[in-house]
Amino acid sequence: GEDVEQSLFLSVREGDSSVINCTYTDSSSTYLYWYKQEPGAGLQLLTYIFSNMDMKQDQRLTVLLNKKDKHLSLRIADTQTGDSAIYFCAETGANNLFFGTGTRLTVIP
Amino acid sequence: ETGVTQSPTHLIKTRGQQVTLRCSSQSGHNTVSWYQQALGQGPQFIFQYYREEENGRGNFPPRFSGLQFPNYSSELNVNALELDDSALYLCASSYQRSDTQYFGPGTRLTVL
Numbered sequence: 001g002e003d004v005e006q007s008l009f010l011s012v013r014e015g016d017s018s019v020i021n022c023t024y025t026d027s028s029s030t031y032l033y034w035y036k037q038e039p040g041a042g043l044q045l046l047t048y049i050f051s052n053m054d055m056k057q058d059q060r061l062t063v064l065l066n067k068k069d070k071h072l073s074l075r076i077a078d079t080q081t082g083d084s085a086i087y088f089c090a091e092t093g094a095n096n097l098f099f100g101t102g103t104r105l106t107v108i109p
Numbered sequence: 110e111t112g113v114t115q116s117p118t119h120l121i122k123t124r125g126q127q128v129t130l131r132c133s134s135q136s137g138h139n140t141v142s143w144y145q146q147a148l149g150q151g152p153q154f155i156f157q158y159y160r161e162e163e164n165g166r167g168n169f170p171p172r173f174s175g176l177q178f179p180n181y182s183s184e185l186n187v188n189a190l191e192l193d194d195s196a197l198y199l200c201a202s203s204y205q206r207s208d209t210q211y212f213g214p215g216t217r218l219t220v221l
Contacts, residue, residue, distance in 0.1 A: 042199055043212040088151055095165040095206050096142060099151030
């Protein structure tokens with residue numbers, strides 16, 4: 001079955017780049033997603049990448065996809081305190097999303 | 110364009126009771142998916158509704174049931190509540206069944 005793994009915690013200093021990593025198992029996933037969750041809130045779609053792409057850039061966000069290793073990463077440039085949140089990687093199933101346990105990003109001023 | 114909305118925001122129930130959670134999909138979306146997010150975990154898929162029919166279900170018992178209405182809004186019903194049902198319940202809507210899902214703010218359910 002599908003399994004998505006992420007490291008639990010990441011701390012960075014304000015202004016540095018953050019890199020959040022994710023591994024997934026289902027090679028047939030059409031899209032791979034990154035969502036952001038702030039405390040007590042729902043999930044905010046950040047970005048996604050189609051499975052036949054290697055990279056996608058969207059302002060401060062860069063997504064890299066290594067299909068051979070089933071590895072996905074999200075780079076946030078110039079990380080700000082407002083970026084502190086939990087970040088979820090998700091792969092697509094037949095009609096649903098499979099999520100990792102999330103990476104808690106803490107930005108140190 | 111109105112996003113996904115959910116009600117209520119919070120509620121507290123006791124073991125054995127029944128609860129109904131509500132979700133209004135984003136304008137133009139005909140598919141609603143429900144997820145359960147326990148504390149410290151990622152969301153787990155409960156089921157999906159497409160054009161008023163269930164279109165896939167995760168590993169949840171039959172006491173979790175749902176409905177979708179002609180306006181594509183949806184309800185999640187949970188019977189015989191257990192302590193482990195305490196969680197954030199998230200609703201997501203999408204334009205079609207396999208399209209990108211947009212989430213609502215969630216309903217925090219506490220079972221005592």
